[in-house]
Amino acid sequence: MVSIVIPRADGPSLQHRRGGSRRRGAGPVCAALLAGGLLSGCIGDQSGPVAQSAAVAVPREAPRTTGRERAGSDADHAKLVSSFGGEYRAPASLRLLTEVTDRLVRATDRPEETYAVTLLDSPVINAFALPNGRLYVTRGLLALASDTSEIAAVLAHEIAHVTLRHATARTELALRSQLVSKVVADVLNDPATGAQLQDQSKFALARFSRDQELEADGVGVRTLARAGYDPFGAGRFLTALNRTTALKTGTGMAGEPDMLATHPGTAERITLVTRAARLIGAPGLGVDERARYLAAVDGIAYGDNPGDGLVRGRRFLHPGLGIAFEVPEGFGIENTRNAVLGTTGEGSRRLLFDQVESHAGQGLDEVLKATWNDVIEPGSVENRMVAGNAGVTALSRGKDWTFRLAAIRMGERTFRMIMAAKGGTDPDGAFRRWTESLTALDPAEARALRPLRLVVVTAAPGETAETLAQRMVVPDKALERFLVLNGLERGAGVRAGQSYKVVVE
Template sequence: MGGSLKQVRDAGRGGAGPFRVLACLAVALALSACAGEQTGTVLAPAAVKVPVEAPRVTGRDRGSDADHAKLVASFGGEYRAPATLRLLTEVTDRLVKASDRPDQSYDVTLLDSPVVNAFALPNGRLYATRGLVALASDTSEIAAVLAHEIAHVTLSHATARTELELRSQLVSRVVADVLNDPATGAQLQSQSRFALARFSREQELEADGAGVRTLARAGYDPFGAGRFLTALNRTIALKSGAGSAGEPDMLATHPGTAERIALVTRAARRTGAPGIGIDDRARYLAAIDGISYGDNPGDGAVRGRRFIHPNLGIAFEVPDGFTIENTRNAVLGTTGEGSRRLLFDQVEAGAEQGLDEVLKATWNDIIEPGSIETRSVGVHPAATAVSRGKDWTFRLAAIRVGDRTFRMIMAAKGATDPDPAFRRWIASLSAIAPEDTQALRPLRLQVVPAASASAEDLARRMAVPDRALDRFLVLNGLERGAALKPGESYKLVVE
């Protein structure tokens, strides 16, 4: 979304602003890049180190089971897929033996989340989401993800970053409070944000290089790292509705994706020619066949232009041209060219609080005077309003369904009023009975052999809301125009 996202976010600036969740989505995508951007670098390892004079304020705490349980719960709990977890554990054991710390022990947890993410804790716990596992196309790609996360542990990156963060905070606090120079303290704090972002990028590059070396030493195809990164980049572009995933700004914690793809390819070439390592594709596909794909229906599901949330007991349909995504905090939507966007979320509101007051309390920009209307949407009480920012025009609604209150926000770029589409959208909001959701079945991956060389033939069987061919190609690591190999297996998304 790039600059357009920033403009929309700025239009609703502040902690309760309307597109705060869009900003969170951008952060989530950046975090997910740590999982996918397992790209090696031909540069020397990052030279950034915590100064020896820095106060030692952290230690190597292995963490408690309670912390682990909270973290797992925040990602939807553990996902039970014995064959998949067994493969991840075997790959991890093989990588550890080839790493710089073969004595380190690791424990792998598979998370029940559709987001593409993986991360490691300093105590040797590795986490991968089912969304990440679904995106990888062979064993070398998933091994690249795990090798990168193992490198973060062996290089003590989390400890080093915490030390630098706390040292920066300490210095700015001393200057501001002890030396009574708040202006300089604030300046130092601002400078430290850029320093920490640069430090994180250099850590990623260092983990990239170590990960690719470990990947090759373990006998896996080192080019799997670049293939997975490319798939991740294409996935982000599909989600954003843009032609590319965009590049991070100066405060991003990860280097640019295009740069990393080039670097990992060069790094892999230094280990040898393509084909020297195994990718074990058939075994990998067999291990992930049948795993869940996308949202858990109970947490809300997208079916075409319709969103259904059984636990909340509501459903709605977005106007033509919108593609929507269910995130942890909101439903987000955008048109292909990015000129219109929408957001649906639940807000805290007391039973006695007027819906006009809800709009004012949850929107930090200026609501146009006289634009607030109290009305009904079907049988549900609602309040609507208009807000005009520098680059966007917003239509807002707060609607009460039972004892819950929801916001529905649509934005159009420029002075164009999105009111006609907005009214159709909010009018589609309805309560649903439990029996109406019984037919809402979860999506899953199905691994099937190709009967012909046509990707279009298999793509037509994909149970996805739009761009079935593009999603099929990304899911299987194929470029547009690529011919399938009859008899070879490929991933589909089915009900």
């Protein structure tokens, strides 16, 4: 079962369970592999307090792991690639990644090691490495980077994880901590202390992973410079990453579990890598190869795959499920791995759409109650036809939010639609307009759907960031997204004859 986060009745958020997987994505794979110590790095942000390490005496017989031989198998590689949407076929982009990787490896302390790069067909911004030298980069990350030095900074960070044997060390610490807890609990017959040691070891591992990320940042910047790239590319990329996150959080939507899910605070990392770059030299020391990079990413897909559902303005279309709907005016929506999430600009209203499990003979009212953790208001459950389909709606009130709920059956699938309004206002009017818009997707329209593309255009004389942003086919904030994609600050001008990335159909 997968958890979806939306506003709860008595507080800011509540996890409501759903069944079935509508999309493939990065989160569970990263979590599972990190737990096993296989992933050397999923780039991201892990802000928050870090506890002190537990004082643990490690028995001599505790297991040890060494070297790159604990790498994942070909089957592990295939599963990982599949969970990220498969490989993305972009020969020019992959060739660039491979050449940059080879150049970086020659500048490391282990130039004899070999690496293989896989480009993943995922819009999530992520990159990670396995101990055997397999490097993974998503097309979402390619779209965000602005030049070759920025993508080299990401690869240098991941290579540092491998050369520093971070995954092996993390696995060893985890295994040794587990053994200590088990010995204390079972052999010394002290379950309470064993459980306490296990909890402490989790915090120790969290701090250990955080320290590894910062170490990989420092080593990565030095490798970047030794390979001849601009060492300030690391700070520029992390800044773009931070700005992308701000675009998401500014909508109040949870978004995908991307590279900001597992790492130290981005602001701290920007400070660290910028300081490391300044110790090497002033800006302009190395090359950024911007033109080469833009040529390599020109034309790559941007955003969701049509098979995973697409957002077009206020409409959501999913060819695989054969459905479409339109959200009310004022809502912005985001298609995540598990659900479609939406919110109004000020955050006072939110919505969620997902697919839920239902069993033969199970009534829709039972489905609704089984998938909702709060109290449904007595007498509010109503059986009615919703856009020509059997449905059940209900009302749930909490201290801070009022919810309208629906379970709708279309063919053999059951969908859940939830709208939340802050305070005591019942959002029934907007909720009914939204649910009534749910319809079967026209097959001809489904066949015509194409992914958005990132294309490189040349600024004409007199053009501005605003005029170039008008070409962007994005759900909202076109100017902000254009600036982030091109590493430009607000108010920055564009230069005639210079190349820039825009998103088009």
